Amino acid sequence: MHLWGEGCDYLYSNSVLLKPLAWTEPLAKLRDKITAATGYSFRIVIGNQYRSGQDSIGWHADKESSMGIEPAIASISLGSARKFQLKPIGGKPTDFWLEHGSLLVMLPGCQTTHVHQVPKTTKFVTTRINLTFRPHVGGKF
Ligand SMILES: O=C(O)CCC(=O)C(=O)O
Numbered sequence: 500m501h502l503w504g505e506g507c508d509y510l511y512s513n514s515v516l517l518k519p520l521a522w523t524e525p526l527a528k529l530r531d532k533i534t535a536a537t538g539y540s541f542r543i544v545i546g547n548q549y550r551s552g553q554d555s556i557g558w559h560a561d562k563e564s565s566m567g568i569e570p571a572i573a574s575i576s577l578g579s580a581r582k583f584q585l586k587p588i589g590g591k592p593t594d595f596w597l598e599h600g601s602l603l604v605m606l607p608g609c610q611t612t613h614v615h616q617v618p619k620t621t622k623f624v625t626t627r628i629n630l631t632f633r634p635h636v637g638g639k640f
């Protein structure tokens with residue numbers, strides 16, 4: 500897992516303290532393209548690698564207070580397509596198939612009303628990289 504951004508540490512999932520690397524040109528370009536397409540701005544990006552179908556992320560909402568209230572989060576998927584599930588808290592999941600090059604935007608409010616996950620799969624899948632662009636209100640975390 501890696502973090503790029505501006506001078507701010509980030510406590511991922513209340514457990515992993517990430518120190519930001521400087522924005523690279525390709526990541527900064529991608530960030531600006533997503534901002535142009537969505538109208539939302541982002542100060543950090545977290546990169547997660549899923550090496551195989553055994554790598555996954557369980558049900559959660561991204562609620563780190565460093566993102567401020569009701570953040571918009573933009574997610575770019577690269578490599579093998581994986582299933583992404585979104586469900587209202589206490590409700591039924593909707594499945595999304597996140598293909599190489601896809602952009603998924605979780606709008607403000609989504610982290611309060613919904614949870615999401617990328618489940619394990621027994622299908623043969625190779626590496627997938629997910630980039631989540633997030634706001635950051637500054638301060639230590
Ligand atoms: O890999 C994905 O599509 C989702 C990743 C995610 O939910 C997260 O990093 O918080």
Ligand SMILES: [Fe+2]
Binds near residue numbers: 560
């Ligand atoms: Fe998430």
